[in-house]
Amino acid sequence: MNAEPHMNGYDVAALRRDFPILSRKVHGKPLVYLDNAASAQKPKPVLDAIGSFVTSEYANVHRGVHFLSGAATERYEDARRRVQRFLNAAHEDEIIFTKGGTEAINLVAASYLAPRIEPGDEIVLSVMEHHSNIVPWHFLRERQGAVLKWVDVSDRGELDPADIARAITAKTRLVAISHMSNVLGTKTDLRQIVRLAHAKGVPVLADGCQGAVHGTVDVKDLDVDFYAMTGHKLYGPTGIGALYAKRAHLKTMRPYQGGGEMIREVTRANVTYADAPMRFEAGTPPIVQTVGLAAALDYLDAVGREKIAAHEMTLARSAARKLKELNGVRIIGEAEEKGPIISFEAIGIHAHDLATILDREGVAVRGGHHCAQPLMDRFNVAGTARASFALYNTMEEVDALIAALGEARRVFG
Numbered sequence: 001m002n003a004e005p006h007m008n009g010y011d012v013a014a015l016r017r018d019f020p021i022l023s024r025k026v027h028g029k030p031l032v033y034l035d036n037a038a039s040a041q042k043p044k045p046v047l048d049a050i051g052s053f054v055t056s057e058y059a060n061v062h063r064g065v066h067f068l069s070g071a072a073t074e075r076y077e078d079a080r081r082r083v084q085r086f087l088n089a090a091h092e093d094e095i096i097f098t099k100g101g102t103e104a105i106n107l108v109a110a111s112y113l114a115p116r117i118e119p120g121d122e123i124v125l126s127v128m129e130h131h132s133n134i135v136p137w138h139f140l141r142e143r144q145g146a147v148l149k150w151v152d153v154s155d156r157g158e159l160d161p162a163d164i165a166r167a168i169t170a171k172t173r174l175v176a177i178s179h180m181s182n183v184l185g186t187k188t189d190l191r192q193i194v195r196l197a198h199a200k201g202v203p204v205l206a207d208g209c210q211g212a213v214h215g216t217v218d219v220k221d222l223d224v225d226f227y228a229m230t231g232h233k234l235y236g237p238t239g240i241g242a243l244y245a246k247r248a249h250l251k252t253m254r255p256y257q258g259g260g261e262m263i264r265e266v267t268r269a270n271v272t273y274a275d276a277p278m279r280f281e282a283g284t285p286p287i288v289q290t291v292g293l294a295a296a297l298d299y300l301d302a303v304g305r306e307k308i309a310a311h312e313m314t315l316a317r318s319a320a321r322k323l324k325e326l327n328g329v330r331i332i333g334e335a336e337e338k339g340p341i342i343s344f345e346a347i348g349i350h351a352h353d354l355a356t357i358l359d360r361e362g363v364a365v366r367g368g369h370h371c372a373q374p375l376m377d378r379f380n381v382a383g384t385a386r387a388s389f390a391l392y393n394t395m396e397e398v399d400a401l402i403a404a405l406g407e408a409r410r411v412f413g
């Protein structure tokens with residue numbers, strides 16, 4: 001499994017040794033982990049950073065004057081600066097820690113958009129959004145009379161920025177769009193979408209839960225207003241994500257949750273709030289997870305984000321080509337610009353059955369609607385199987401996927 005030649009100095013065999021879980025077996029077969037779009041495995045530097053922090057530096061943050069609290073606060077704020085660097089944000093106080101991508105988007109819905117929505121106001125989104133970038137807007141529809149305006153994708157799964165621009169009216173309050181689809185792999189032209197939306201005075205939220213994983217992100221260059229990301233898909237721990245929001249927006253946003261650490265002063269009669277980012281981080285934050293996330297971002301940059309993306313796309317292109325050579329397999333999502341996420345259906349086999357049989361061969365893929373039911377509807381499928389590639393996958397694993405598919409087709413005749 002590790003015998004792959006090095007591509008451009010990219011030593012996948014060495015990288016795999018950083019991920020202890022990859023050497024385990026599943027159902028007696030070597031694990032072929034291709035469910036990375038759901039969550040990625042964690043390298044030793046992340047596990048070690050968490051272990052050593054909890055073992056020798058742990059305390060609550062921003063509260064104590066004692067040594068450990070100071071040290072933990074420093075690690076926590078270092079992690080914020082690490083995320084700032086990762087996204088190339090202008091200011092560290094533009095990074096709000098959340099428990100994941102979902103919470104980051106909900107924060108924008110509750111703190112930024114809800115106070116601005118009058119009945120009939122519009123939110124523009126695409127049919128390929130994850131439920132995390134749909135349901136918070138449905139809340140505003142149900143509770144405040146917002147109107148969701150859906151922008152379609154082409155049969156290849158491409159999103160035309162001009163269609164977004166055409167959907168914007170004088171009533172549009174936000175464009176909410178994914179940077180990369182978690183089903184189709186489509187990479188949106190975020191820069192152009194932002195340019196067109198801003199020309200009409202409309203801010204843009206990007207769901208970067210997948211987009212941040214494959215390649216570099218520069219929120220300053222994109223000029224995006226809000227960017228949501230999640231740690232567990234970036235080889236970091238669960239329970240940690242971040243929202244990037246422009247400072248100018250944060251200054252206008254009301255607090256999301258109330259509690260400790262987000263206040264300036266509380267009296268019996270009144271409360272005043274801290275500035276961002278603390279204003280949006282009520283309660284004890286996920287301290288340990290931020291340390292793990294910072295280590296994961298260090299790891300990604302040490303390997304090289306562009307190199308990783310190139311490696312992943314080599315695998316994904318090969319997998320797509322080999323899948324197409326199989327009779328009765330249809331790939332859903334063939335955008336020109338896409339990441340290493342491949343959805344497919346094997347005609348006559350339910351996506352769950354397919355995933356179950358592949359699992360018996362040791363191949364972990366996801367089967368189902370992938371939290372994107374409007375997209376399933378668009379492509380007229382109940383679900384798809386999805387293989388998604390990470391920095392540690394190999395060409396041999398692509399072949400293992402194809403071989404396991406052959407087995408599934410044999411079983412289902």
Ligand SMILES: Cc1ncc(COP(=O)(O)O)c(C=O)c1O
Nearest residue numbers: 100101102130132182209210230
């Ligand atoms: C595109 C996209 N958006 C949002 C999410 C939600 O992220 P989280 O589960 O970390 O809240 C996911 C993860 O499944 C995703 O793929």
